[in-house]
Amino acid sequence: MRAPWAIIASVIVPAATHVAAETAGLSIKEPFKGRGSFVDWAEWTTATLAILIVLIVLFTLLFGRRQSNPLHINFLRFVGLCALPVFLLTVGTFANFEGSKRVEFCHSCHTAMDLYVDDMRDPASNTLAALHYKNRYIHEEQCYHCHADYGVNGAIGAKVRGLTHLYYWVKNSATAQGKAQIQLYGYYDNKLCLHCHAGGHAFLSVNDHLDFQNDLMETDAATGAPGMSCLACHEPAHLSLQDKRSAQKESP
């Protein structure tokens, strides 16, 4: 019975050391990356649980019949088939759900998202996404913050749309290949901007915001269009495919 525990220890200890090293490191460029957020810990816990389950189940599969004391095997089966999987289910779901909010996750559809993520991370760009990113108006999960409505329904709606994106990606559609411009499903909701900006000193010190406040706050019940979109004055949110193509033509 000693060998499997030795194997398990040999996996846990390096994993824990790696987590500790990751969380201890401080980067001036990305100060919060790997600083032990809930998602980081959930991901490491999921990985550790999955490895433990694999080791335990492999042991019971390979050596279960040879053990003279069934109590040991029954205990290992309880741990490997019931206790740890229940933890894996909950922690893994949290890790996957929360992990899917990260920019890296959105960027994993490279051909479709390169344009937007590269522009957002470009310090020379002046699109809204780039301005928010380089000034750290949004610390993390930048894509999700501006493209998921607030509240439970909004978050679920964003996830369901994510599944349709998967469909387009698997289908290798023109938008997934980065050959056609991605369009919004509907009007961009001003609430996504106002949630952070409304009430702020900088926002209120602009007279236009106060003059058009009713238009900014109201939404057409039938179409969902705002009386006046924030983007009417604060364009562009992202670089468009056309802009990128013309920039490529102009560059030597």
Add this chain to the structure above:
Amino acid sequence: MTRRTQIAKRMREPWLLSKLMRVAEVLILAAAVIALWSVLRPGPISLTLFMVAAQGLIIVVVALYVLVTLIRFKRRHGVSRVHFAAGETVFQQGDAGDFLYIITHGEVAVIREEPEQGPKMIAKLGPGDYFGEMALVHHAPRSATVRTMTSVDAVMIERLDFTTLYTYLPDLQRNVDEVILKRQTSS
């Protein structure tokens, strides 16, 4: 192997249940590998696989485990009849002790396997005799192998039930202790 023996074997070792446990083990391996992949390589496909396949597999495995364990628990309690064909091994020396057997018909040979000496028959038991008590009382592995000499019918009592009888019936306890002492002395 006669049909009666087959049924008896399934009574002792639940074939379907152990196969179900194997299936659960294989399924959970797949779920764990998907979970590992989903956090090490986050992406739309790994996320969807985790949300659909891994979660489904984990729920199925946990349900299967609970079901099999409950059935095993229920099966393993109480007293049941069992049949062995001639020449069958009831248990091997070194096995875990799980049941006590009382012979109702037939004969068995108790064989001790000594290192460097080979197997040696130390006793022959017949109707009315019982065997398997030593491992249950001493919480030790089987001290000898028991093999049937003829076809045997027996009544088997599970460890927990036997322990209850042994603890609360002083006459039975005395009888079992005497038999154990006698057998230890003679062997």
